[in-house]
Amino acid sequence: MENMIRYFDRVKADEELKEKTKNYIKESIAANRGENIGNQYRSKRRQTTLRRLSAAVVPAAACISLIIGGYALYKTSVNYVSYDINPSLELGINFFGKVVEAESFNADGEGLLEESRIMNHSAVEAVEVLTLRADEKGYIKDDGSTVIAVTAESQKTKTAEQLKEKMGNSIQVLLNEKHLNAVVYTDSSNLQIRTEARQYGLSPGKYKLMLALHALEPDINLEQYKEARITDILLKADELLKQKQISPSEDAEWNFNLIRSTAEKINLRHQENERNTNQNEIQSVSPASIEPEQEQEQNQTRYLSPKADSSDRSQTQNENRNEISSSPAIEQEQTTVQNQNQNAGADQADAEQDQTQNQEQGQGQEQNSDTGSDSSGSGQSSQNQKQSDSGQDNSSAGNKKPNNN
Amino acid sequence: MNSNTISAEEMVMTAIDKYADMVRRICFLHLGNRSDIEDVFQEVFIQYYLNADIFQNEQHEKAWICRVTFNKCKDMNKSFWRKRIVTLDENLEIAYETEEESDLITALLRLPDKEKDVIYLHYYEGWTVPEVAEILHQNANTVYSRLRRAREKLKIKEEVI
Numbered sequence: 001m002e003n004m005i006r007y008f009d010r011v012k013a014d015e016e017l018k019e020k021t022k023n024y025i026k027e028s029i030a031a032n033r034g035e036n037i038g039n040q041y042r043s044k045r046r047q048t049t050l051r052r053l054s055a056a057v058v059p060a061a062a063c064i065s066l067i068i069g070g071y072a073l074y075k076t077s078v079n080y081v082s083y084d085i086n087p088s089l090e091l092g093i094n095f096f097g098k099v100v101e102a103e104s105f106n107a108d109g110e111g112l113l114e115e116s117r118i119m120n121h122s123a124v125e126a127v128e129v130l131t132l133r134a135d136e137k138g139y140i141k142d143d144g145s146t147v148i149a150v151t152a153e154s155q156k157t158k159t160a161e162q163l164k165e166k167m168g169n170s171i172q173v174l175l176n177e178k179h180l181n182a183v184v185y186t187d188s189s190n191l192q193i194r195t196e197a198r199q200y201g202l203s204p205g206k207y208k209l210m211l212a213l214h215a216l217e218p219d220i221n222l223e224q225y226k227e228a229r230i231t232d233i234l235l236k237a238d239e240l241l242k243q244k245q246i247s248p249s250e251d252a253e254w255n256f257n258l259i260r261s262t263a264e265k266i267n268l269r270h271q272e273n274e275r276n277t278n279q280n281e282i283q284s285v286s287p288a289s290i291e292p293e294q295e296q297e298q299n300q301t302r303y304l305s306p307k308a309d310s311s312d313r314s315q316t317q318n319e320n321r322n323e324i325s326s327s328p329a330i331e332q333e334q335t336t337v338q339n340q341n342q343n344a345g346a347d348q349a350d351a352e353q354d355q356t357q358n359q360e361q362g363q364g365q366e367q368n369s370d371t372g373s374d375s376s377g378s379g380q381s382s383q384n385q386k387q388s389d390s391g392q393d394n395s396s397a398g399n400k401k402p403n404n405n
Numbered sequence: 406m407n408s409n410t411i412s413a414e415e416m417v418m419t420a421i422d423k424y425a426d427m428v429r430r431i432c433f434l435h436l437g438n439r440s441d442i443e444d445v446f447q448e449v450f451i452q453y454y455l456n457a458d459i460f461q462n463e464q465h466e467k468a469w470i471c472r473v474t475f476n477k478c479k480d481m482n483k484s485f486w487r488k489r490i491v492t493l494d495e496n497l498e499i500a501y502e503t504e505e506e507s508d509l510i511t512a513l514l515r516l517p518d519k520e521k522d523v524i525y526l527h528y529y530e531g532w533t534v535p536e537v538a539e540i541l542h543q544n545a546n547t548v549y550s551r552l553r554r555a556r557e558k559l560k561i562k563e564e565v566i
Contacts, residue, residue, distance in 0.1 A: 003506045004513065008529050011433050013425035013446075021425070021446040025417050025454060 077101045079163055080153040080194060081123055082205035083130055085139045085146060086229040087112040090194075090203050091126055093163070099126045105203045106227065112137065123163070124170045131171055135180055144181030144269035147230040147262060151205030152188045160188035181269065185230065185262045202226065209233045212259060216240040231266060238263030413457040420453055424467065427530070428474050434514065434521050435478035445477045468540045471530070475522060475541075512559055520555035523548050 077092025077100055087108035092101025099118050104110040116133045118126035131140075131148065140146045148171060152163035168186035175182055189208050197207030210222050213233065217240050225233055237259045428449055432442045452473050460466040513521065526537045527548075534552070538545040 003503070003509050004524075005529055006502075007506055007510055008430055008525075011426070011430045013429035017429065017443065017446060018421055018425050020443060021421055021450055022418055024447045025421070025450050026414070028451060029414055029454065 074098075075100050078154070079123075079159060080191075080204065081127065081163065081167060082149075082151040082153065082194075082197075082203040083127060084149040084151075084203050084205045084230050085134055086227075087134060087139060088203035088206055089113060089130065091118070091123065093123045097122055099123055102126075105201060105206075108139065109203075112139075124166060127167055128170060128174050131174055131180075132178070135178070140180055140182050142181060143273040144183070145231055145266050145273075146182040147185050147234055147266060148182050149185040149187065149205045149209070149230045151186070151203075151208060153191055153194045153204055154188070155191055157188070157190070160190070164188040183231075183262055183265045183269065185234065185258070187258065200226075206230065206233070209237065209259075212256070213237050213240065216244060234259055234263050235266060413454055416457045417450055417454045420466070420470070421450055424470050427467070428470065430529070431471065431474045431525065432478060434525060435475075435518065436481060441481050445474065445481060448477050449473050467530075468532075468536070471526065472540050479518070509559065516555055516558060520551050520558070523551045524555050524559075527552060 074094055074096065076094060078095050079093040081091045081093060083089045083091065086106070088105035089109045089112065090101075090103045090105070091099045092103075094100045098120050099122070100120070102113050102118060104113045112130060112133055115137075116126075116129050118129055121129070127150065134140055134148075140148070150164070150167045150171060152160045152167060154160035154163060164186045168184055171184050174180075175184070187205065187208060189204055193208055193211075194204040197204040200207060202210070209230065210225055210233065213220055213225065213236060214222060216237060220240075225236070237256075241256055241260055425446070428446060429442070432445055436442055436445065449470065453470065456469075460469065513524065516524070522541060523537055526532050526540060527534065532540070534548050535545050538548045541548065
């Protein structure tokens with residue numbers, strides 16, 4: 001132990017250390033003379049602890065805010081997709097293209113949503129799942145008249161268009177894969193329409209169609225279309241379009257072009273369906289197999305130059321092969337009328353219908369009843385009845401036509 | 406207030422002269438860095454200045470300084486910064502006179518802090534075990550066992566003594 005004591009005895013504070021300490025004490029006393037040095041000292045300590053704390057807290061806060069910010073970004077819908085058959089839904093799509101919000105606008109939509117797991121899936125997947133679900137629940141009818149309306153909504157027109165394309169294509173592919181028979185109607189709109197639609201408790205897709213209806217017919221009772229299927233709205237719009245003689249390109253805002261072509265598709269499907277059930281023996285080229293756009297074009301060109309429409313003619317000729325035509329001109333008119341009958345609503349009440357065709361109507365009806373089988377008699381005649389009604393409408397309309405030209 | 410401050414200042418100055426060696430020795434046990442020792446000195450005596458009026462007697466004063474110095478050294482060693490860096494310890498040891506001395510001191514410095522403290526307080530400063538216990542805020546028996554443990558570790562050297 002003496003060793004240690006001896007050694008420790010030699011451990012001494014040198015003068016320099018003592019001086020330094022004394023100076024420091026003097027300085028700090030002088031610096032804080034008149035003040036409570038204790039508080040000063042303690043507050044300095046608190047400052048250092050604060051600094052130490054903040055060294056830990058600031059990065060932690062940054063991390064947390066990043067996480068929260070990221071989550072908020074993820075959870076915020078940027079674009080919306082409105083999905084209507086009769087179930088009306090709206091999906092909120094976030095920045096990353098995932099579904100983060102889903103809202104239904106009617107009871108059907110709610111049921112559809114409840115049974116579909118679409119949250120956090122990509123928008124395309126979600127729409128596909130919804131379509132399959134809708135089919136299971138029977139919203140997509142076998143006759144193919146069902147319209148699936150997909151409306152993309154975005155602040156930017158370009159984004160909305162892209163989204164619309166993507167949705168439309170994926171549904172179309174899905175329908176083809178599953179052999180589902182439905183018409184896809186795609187549209188895009190801006191977020192303003194969405195806000196307006198919200199006030200009426202409608203999905204934006206439906207709301208936009210109803211606005212189009214309203215634009216066509218200001219007196220229309222929109223209430224009754226609130227719960228209507230998209231199909232019915234489209235057909236109504238198409239009917240109005242024909243009545244009002246508005247050329248599809250006239251008003252780009254409401255996409256009349258699109259409405260018309262979709263309605264024509266529906267009618268085609270109707271027609272096809274009826275023909276399939278009623279006229280099984282006739283093996284003709286199905287009109288539905290013709291490209292819709294092409295079909296539309298044909299409809300338009302037919303009235304301008306009937307002779308150019310050879311494919312349609314051959315087809316109808318095929319059906320009318322039993323008939324003996326007196327002259328090529330008459331035959332032409334006959335086939336047009338025949339074609340009209342087959343294509344039901346699409347062609348029958350077309351606004352640009354020729355007046356001569358109206359005159360030929362009676363003849364066409366006779367021919368039709370000749371060719372139609374017994375079982376289909378009632379359906380056909382009612383159809384013809386409808387046709388003649390609209391034909392009369394058109395005859396007055398047709399009279400005006402030359403003046404316009 | 407003014408006279409009080411001056412008297413406290415004078416007290417600090419005398420205390421520095423009086424206790425600097427002891428503080429230095431405790432620092433020697435715990436710290437290996439000149440600047441750290443300076444820091445401890447400053448902090449200890451600032452504390453002394455702030456509490457200059459609480460001392461009942463010299464013994465109490467000395468025990469108090471011991472205790473504060475131990476705490477300051479511990480604070481120094483447990484600081485976040487110190488735990489993560491390796492300081493270049495200056496060669497602060499006073500030259501050893503004999504081989505045994507060198508061995509003993511090296512062994513002593515390797516002891517855990519708790520055992521170093523009791524050895525120092527008991528053998529060098531000459532406090533009795535209950536007094537040491539009071540300074541360290543420990544049970545007397547704890548101090549006994551720490552002393553025993555420390556002695557066992559230093560045993561070989563003790564025989565030399």
